[in-house]
Amino acid sequence: MLDYVDLEADLSEEERLVRDTAREFVDEEVRPTIGDHFEAGTFPEDLIAEMGDLGFYAPNIDHEATANLGERAYGLVMQELEAGDSGVRSMASVQGALVMYPIHAFGSAAQRERWLPDLAAGSAVGCFGLTEPDHGSNPSAMETRAERSDDGEGYVLNGSKTWITNAPIADVALVWAKDRSAEGDPVRGFLVKTDREGITTNHIDGKLSMRASVTGEIGLNDCYVPESAVLPDVSGMKGPLACLTQARYGIAWGAVGAARDCFEAAREYATDREQFGGPIARFQLQQEKLAEMATQITTAQLLAYRLADLKERGDLRPQQVSMAKRNNVAMWRDAARTARETLGGNGITTDHSPMRHLANVETVYTYEGTHDIHTLILGEDLTGIAAFE
Numbered sequence: 001m002l003d004y005v006d007l008e009a010d011l012s013e014e015e016r017l018v019r020d021t022a023r024e025f026v027d028e029e030v031r032p033t034i035g036d037h038f039e040a041g042t043f044p045e046d047l048i049a050e051m052g053d054l055g056f057y058a059p060n061i062d063h064e065a066t067a068n069l070g071e072r073a074y075g076l077v078m079q080e081l082e083a084g085d086s087g088v089r090s091m092a093s094v095q096g097a098l099v100m101y102p103i104h105a106f107g108s109a110a111q112r113e114r115w116l117p118d119l120a121a122g123s124a125v126g127c128f129g130l131t132e133p134d135h136g137s138n139p140s141a142m143e144t145r146a147e148r149s150d151d152g153e154g155y156v157l158n159g160s161k162t163w164i165t166n167a168p169i170a171d172v173a174l175v176w177a178k179d180r181s182a183e184g185d186p187v188r189g190f191l192v193k194t195d196r197e198g199i200t201t202n203h204i205d206g207k208l209s210m211r212a213s214v215t216g217e218i219g220l221n222d223c224y225v226p227e228s229a230v231l232p233d234v235s236g237m238k239g240p241l242a243c244l245t246q247a248r249y250g251i252a253w254g255a256v257g258a259a260r261d262c263f264e265a266a267r268e269y270a271t272d273r274e275q276f277g278g279p280i281a282r283f284q285l286q287q288e289k290l291a292e293m294a295t296q297i298t299t300a301q302l303l304a305y306r307l308a309d310l311k312e313r314g315d316l317r318p319q320q321v322s323m324a325k326r327n328n329v330a331m332w333r334d335a336a337r338t339a340r341e342t343l344g345g346n347g348i349t350t351d352h353s354p355m356r357h358l359a360n361v362e363t364v365y366t367y368e369g370t371h372d373i374h375t376l377i378l379g380e381d382l383t384g385i386a387a388f389e
């Protein structure tokens, strides 16, 4: 397995164990059926509770219901899950970084007690509703709104969200909406149980990327929620943006895993496949591809490791996460395409992973801030001039 600069040597016993557990889970539970799920457009839902048992949901959150791991161990879990499939890593990221993290960071004691144990165990599924049909890269322009209910004891939500991972199978949706009853219409987070009246979650069909993942829309039509559904400790866009920083950190690691999986598939194929009287790995053109992939994967991995150290000591800035998400996902996109090339015609089937990873990366390149948006975030950080509008 590619680890060109021996990062393994610096892992603690616990980190190695966690990494190996995730790797074994992927080998035994994900690889055998993921191609079929990808073709069928289904998520292996039987794995949701097992992933909970293994502690894959928000293990970096300090809570009695979670695995309480460090940031590097958490990153290694994301790396191994995405080596299996982005749908599996997305399941863990949404549940952990986008639902459990905000409940832990911004929720009330009652909300933490109600949701964290169930979400950590995978006996409940959460989703994160930020994107809207007309507002993707600019979520601060969202139209979903919350207004005080007539009895003054809750809110009435109206609006729609789209492209929401897990919405159709979620028990609870964290919906971000503008609070029209507060001055300045601040964005607030609402924990909406999906069996409430006034909320619908429709499946989005026809995806050609991230097929082994459930994606849907959320419709809110005079959906009443009690005051206790509001995350009390955050107001404004910093709420959803803080969640995205957590998830993007996981993606920076996950991208390394998916790219590594592409590389390993290409290396194995190149050494086995014979053309012109010997293995294609003897051709300089093929070696150049492997050398380039290995180099880019290694440098992306070093960036992820550095982020873990910064995050662990509380020094990680969102812009640094943007750099890693942007770089590592683009690196994976190139690696997946190159690996697919090496596999020739066989490379376009679900019998091999590169084409599936190549299809998946189109989603990861776009969600959690598109590549362009992360470029602009870096541009602003480097020059002090925002170029978003």
Ligand SMILES: Cc1cc2nc3c(=O)[nH]c(=O)nc-3n(C[C@H](O)[C@H](O)[C@H](O)COP(=O)(O)OP(=O)(O)OC[C@H]3O[C@@H](n4cnc5c(N)ncnc54)[C@H](O)[C@@H]3O)c2cc1C
Pocket (backbone or CB within 6 Å): 094, 128, 129, 130, 131, 135, 136, 137, 138, 162, 163, 164, 165, 166, 209, 210, 215, 363, 366, 367, 368, 369, 370, 371, 372, 373, 376, 387, 388, 389
């Ligand atoms: C499979 C999948 C799962 C998803 N899961 C979730 C989820 O769980 N929760 C959630 O809230 N969202 C989710 N998303 C939505 C995702 O975050 C959005 O698709 C993403 O933010 C981009 O928004 P958009 O698709 O509306 O594209 P747009 O914002 O319309 O962008 C279109 C193009 O314009 C470019 N662009 C936009 N603004 C600028 C600018 N200022 N300068 C230069 N170029 C610009 C973009 O980079 C992009 O290339 C998911 C998406 C997918 C595909």
